[in-house]
Amino acid sequence: MLGWVGFRPEEPILFSFTAVVLTGLICGTVPSLSAFPPALVGSIIATMLPFTIRSITNGGDVSGAYLALLGGLLTINLYYCRTTYRMLHESIRLRLENVELVSHLQEERDRAQAADRAKTRFLAAASHDLRQPIHALSLLIATLAALGQRGAVQSGDARDLAGKAKSIVGNLSALLNGLLDISRLDAGVVTVERETVNLSQLFNQLSNEFAPTANDRGLDWRVVESSLQVDSDPMMLKRVLGNLLSNAFRYTRSGGVLLGCRRRGASVEIQVWDTGPGIPADQQAMVFEEFVQLQNPARDRTQGLGLGLAIVRRTALLLEHPLKLVSVTGSGSMFSVTAPIASAMPAPLPDAKGSLTGIAVSIMVVEDERDVRETMVQLLTLQGHRVYAGQSAAEVQRIHAEAMAVGDAPVDLIIADYRLEDSATGLDAIQALCAHLGRPVPAVIVTGDTSPSRIREATAGGYRILHKPISGEELHEAIVAACVGDRDRSLAAIEGT
Structure with a gap:
């Protein structure tokens, strides 16, 4: 109301004082109210409106001059208000971004530290599990060498040592294959081939496979039949359930294991129940990590390697089948995967092993490790194959050319190690050998890379x-x-013509 009460053009001092006070009030709103422009505009209107109305209604040159001065000042203040508001807004935005960035950095730091701890645990467990079979194999070789020096290697001793060596190599292969499966899943080279899967057929296969294990352990093994069909990759789903069942049988000392399913709307939850020791709630997330075995701190290899559930988690994620764990310490656990219901008729599940027919062919072998190459040549020769082997594609070409010079030297297959000398790869070797032969040849790549x-x-x-x-x-x-497979494709091509 100051602009109304102090509007006295006939009293110049009071009038000037009123204008000065209004000017101060307008200027004071910039630093105090710029953070909220609507409040600033409202304050200016409340301050200027009485003076403006009196100036318009009463007229006069002096009041008009003061009004023009206040209007110009108002324009300048609005400009500064906008500038100040933008600066405040930008500073607040940057501060919030910094807070968010710090939060992200802390999360990434925690994630990196967790990954580092997991890597350390992974390497420690892998090193231990690799050293054990290698140590046993070293002792076995020393035993064989000692018997050889005495000249006392009997056929029975040889068979016994060969059986032990095969068992040791099998344990070593199980570990490396588990690591390979994880690497293949992480690499994204595993493709999902979805089709309709009959759960009755799948459950029947699993029932037969685990029946001997249940009998050996004296456990009750029950499978609840189901006529439902799901949309999934049959082999991958079977492996997921197989790993869950293996884990259940491994840690269940008494009671039993049950395989069944429940319909959940348009999906089916396939469940594996056991009466094992259970998993504490604070450790349930850990069991899906590599080499984690809560009930096997001594790393007993007869209790598995701790890779099964890690493979299950990755495979279920690839299949887009939600994985769930419910467990009560001292009572048991329930693992489940949920798959969508399918409507099409299911295709029969493939057998675990196809029938192999005796076959003798001519093979090119490219392997730069001499011990591996000589052992492979010996094995292939014993199997009845003709072998052209060398440490490089050029050497194999030379050996094959020498064989061709004295007679017929067909080639049916190429086996190449992936990582060769001079930075060459098995793909390079196969390409060079096919060019040498003048035609494409079936090939197999052997690799130790994970x-x-x-x-x-x-x-x-x-x-x-x-x-x-x-x-x-x-x-x-x-x-x-x-x-x-190559011959079948050739026959199909001939019949097609």
Whole structure:
């Protein structure tokens, strides 16, 4: 109301004082109210409106001059208000961003520290589990050498040592294959082949597979039949359930294990129940990490390697099947995966092993490690194959050319190690040998790499991949699959013409 009461043009001093006070009030709103422009505008209107109305209604040159002065001052103040508001807004935004950035940095730091701890635990457990079979194998070799020096190697001793060596190598292969499975899942080279899966058929296979284990352990093994069908990858789903069942049987001392399912709307929750020791709530997230075995602190290899649930978690994520764990300490646990219900007719689940037919072929082998190369040549020769082997593609070409000079030297298959000398790869060797032969030839790549990037590179060639260590049966199966598959494709092409 000051602008109304102090509007006295006939009293110049009071009038000037009123204008000065109004000017101060307007200027004072800039620092105090710029953070909220609507409040500033409202304050200016309340301050200026009485003086403006009196100036318009009463007229006069003096009042008009003061009004013009206040109007110009108002314009300047509004400009400064906008500038100050933007500065305040920007400073607040930057501060909030800094707070958020600090929070993200702390989260990343915690994540990095957790990853570092997991890596340390992973390496420690892997080192221990690798050293054990290697140590046993070293002692076995020393025993064999001692018997050889005495000249007392009997056929029974040889069979016994061979059986122990096979068992040790099997344990070592199980560990490396588990690590390989995790690397392949992390590398993204595992593809999901979805189809309709009949749970009755799947449950029947699992029931037969785990029945001997249940009998040996004296456990009650129950499977609840279901006529439901789900949309999933049959082999991957079977492996997930197989790992869950293996884990359940491993840690259940008494009672039993149950496999069943429950319908959940448009999905099916497949459940594995056990009466084992249970898992404390604060440790349930840990069991899905690599090499974590809550009930096996001594790292007893007969109790598994601690990779099964890590593979289950990654596979379920790839299948987009939610994974759930419910456990009560002292009572047991329930693991489940949830898959969508399918409506199409299911395809039969493939057998675990296909039938192998005896086959003898001519094979090119590229392997830069001499011991591995000589052992593979010896094995392939004993299996009846003709072998051209060398440490590089150029050496294999030379050996094959020498064989061709004295007679017929067909080639049915190429087996190449992926990482060769001089930074060459198995893909390079296969390409060079096919160019040498003048035609494409079926090929198998053998690799010991478990790096996700290396696995992607090897898979990109489209050839069959074998991961070291490989058994004689696996090698023979790969040879049959590659050669027979190539012949079937050739016959189909001929019939098509």
